[in-house]
Amino acid sequence: MTDRSGPRSWLALQRLLRGTRHGTSPHVSEGHDAPHRVLRSRTPMHRTEHLLATALERQPGPSRRGLLGAVAGVTAASTLTAAPAWGADDLRPGAVTRPKLDRYDREIVSGLSSERALQHLQVLSERIGPRIGGTESEKRAADYIAGQLDKFGYRTRLEPFPVADKFLAQIADVRGMLPDDLCWQAGAAPGGKLDVTVEGPVRDVGPATAPVWPADVAGSIVIADDTAAARPALVAEAAARGAVGVILLPADQVYPRRASAFSPSGLTSAPIPVIGVAQVQKRLIREALAVVTSLPLKISTTAHRGLISNNVIGERRGKGPVVMVSGHYDTVPGAPGANDDGSGTVLTMELARVFSRIPTHATLRFALWGSEEQGLLGSRYHVAQLAQDQRDRYRAVFQNDMVATSWDPAVTYWLLSFTGLANTATDAVRAAGQRLGYDAQLVGPVQRGASDHQSFQEAGIASANFSWRGELAPSYLEPPYHSPEDTIAKNVSLERLQVSMELIGCATYAVAR
Template sequence: MTDTSGLSRRGLLGAVAGVTAATAIPAAPAWAADDQRPGALHHPKLDRYDRQIVSELSSERALRHLQVLSEDIGPRIGGTASEKRAADYIAGQLDRFGYRTTLQPFPVADKFIAQIEDVRGILPDDLCWQAGAAPGGKLDVSVEGPVRDVGPATAPVWPADVAGSIVIADDTAAARPAFVAEAATRGAVGVILLPADLVFPRRASAFQPAGLTDAPIPVIGVAQVQKRLIREALAVVTSLPLRISTKAHRNLISNNVIGERRGRSGANGPIVMVSGHYDSVIGAPGANDDGSGTVLTMELARVMSRLNTNATLRFALWGSEEQGLIGSRYHVAQLPQDQRDRYKAVFQNDMVATSWDPAITYWILSFTGLANTATDAVRASGERLGYAPQMVGPVLRGASDHQSFQEVGIASANFSWRGEISPAHLEPPYHSPEDTIAKNVSLERLQVSMELIGTAAYATARL
């Protein structure tokens, strides 16, 4: 049941039934409980409690939630209406599973977001065309015009027909104010700033261009893949008219979503938490980051709602992680010490389903670099499932919500599929418009992640 004191009600309870039929669906896993998993060293050696988890988990069910989050809703920017839609949907599902569900609100910074529309339908429509808007540009407007590429903003080559156009240029922060002023003086109706390419496998994300004050036209910052596609289109068509719209989102409130079911030990007993973050960055649908960790948490909440545990179970989806772990840090700050002392383990899941082939290592990431109850439990599950050789860690790394808990002494870790050389080797669609189900989600990796975390969390909570 949901605690509604001071909280909005849910609006997307039935959305899972109306997901987009056109999604390119990844292949679903087809193994039975005792089958050797892809990439595993040996057949699983499951105990009867493990079987209660793995026999019920469904990556296809999780996929339906992911379609709602990354396609029906799309980018879920902290504090905006899109993030709130996602919070309402998640809370409604936890309600259905029988948890006492709360939204925990907290304030976040203003956001400035742009949308690109292709008037002629030339640009690919299988990725996101959201971008960042400059806070110092013209906001809450929509402009339309043909694209004119002037090259680098530091040394633009201006064509004669700039008036009425949308100008694109390779961005340099120091050159922005003078370049935007010149574009406006020449009659441009808008500016699209293009980021420098990053070193593979990283790709530049959409950005909110800073350093402008009261620019008379909208100015937006796109992602590396959007830059490439716009320039490729300009190379083969005579005209590429675009419409860009900007919007300021102010006085924002983000939310954590937390579902709880009390264990046999009662109100003062231990707590085991499974978590992910449900927001995404500007310009990214967030299918893997971190829609995958969100739907893992939701599917485990469904399966574990039927199981008898000694510990209280909490399933948490954090808001505004992408802005600096704001939601989880707010949550931890509200916990009195006697509540912090009840936590046995927090299993954080951030990017657990990428389809990027080189992401063959399952990283166990600890903010302290040391082992704890959470890391030990997942290590033990990996041994039983045959995945020990693919697991590395614990390795010292923060940068996700486990850090908020470890900063105050709560046993926690983040779990994630990444490149084998380093946990910093993230897939190319990371934080990009290509972080979609079709381009960046493997249901096999999602299923394995659910099995690892589910069996570990149940083993920790059961006794």
């Protein structure tokens, strides 16, 4: 991915946008008298594109976005909202009542900074990128997080555990015809050729069930609409015709979901590399083919074997029970994971920084789980190592998974409990929401697992997951979810991140002090 959104450049863009709000939609206003500015506001796209494009031109460094990426990338960048600028007693964006904070709440909210959290998020989602469990990229992220927790003064440790092999691919755009602000990682077929790099022009044969083969397949990279049943025959025919690789395209999912990158199964010793891309990557490749005479690509496949993933845990011992704040720092293949779950990771890190200066009776633990996307592996491993007397010490675990999306419909802050029942964690966040004026935006507890709180609740430990999602249901997730578009520019709201940090910070202090 192109790393062009450092702190100064993004803040410059946001200041530019803030300075031109007077000419936008009547739904957009400025200042603390407009609490819905972030969660409901919109700027006309043509105006925003012009402003952002102008600002980007003023930034140093390379500006290439590819043939089709310039307008799309600039438009998406507009979804990163300006840094919050409200005081302790100001009405929060989207809140219905003014806050009624006690002195403990004020101690927390006065120290939190979404801009500081953003700096961590830029490291994780842009400099490191996808963080697939057990791979070197996940380890780089673990080392970075551990270094920060060490810096804050916590007793920090890595908790290693084994995970399955991974098979990944990387697509390189030889002539710069595809957007370069998008992640081009994909999954590789374990039954295809691995640890190789091939290059060739793309040839689209249509559906794998009824491919239409052009005459010039030899030396090319074939793309086809994938179905599992037709996969082996398609790959065999492509190889027989001299293709050097195959890119399988997923079926489109029903909005708002989009298909993720995948490692195609069902192949045995295919003589060429075979990879599976995400829905957005499929669209961009086909859009490029529609406007250029030739689209040469390079694909590389890598087998990652004998893998070890890590949990990162920072602790400050107290005399009381254990209170934990957590998130997961890994991602699915092909996703930079800015919101899922870079946002929960940096929330946890920022709260660790703030609490490093605030004494508590409880033992505080800040945990970032590895390999959540593979089946809650990190948190399950951690809980399995706890003896019963250690489990009994836990008073609450606050899991934070997807806490900063900029998707407009995600106006509900969900309190998600694996059992569906209230517990210490949900009660504390509900009470914090009332003090912050957010009670109307909080829904739950609602029965839902699928994140690391489940591992704790299965062991009888009070825990819940907290997340901004669509108001229809907690399963109503933003389109960039698990996709290459889960980036800071396209899927992060600093105001939602700030609100999330305040809710969890105030709730944690109420339980821990």
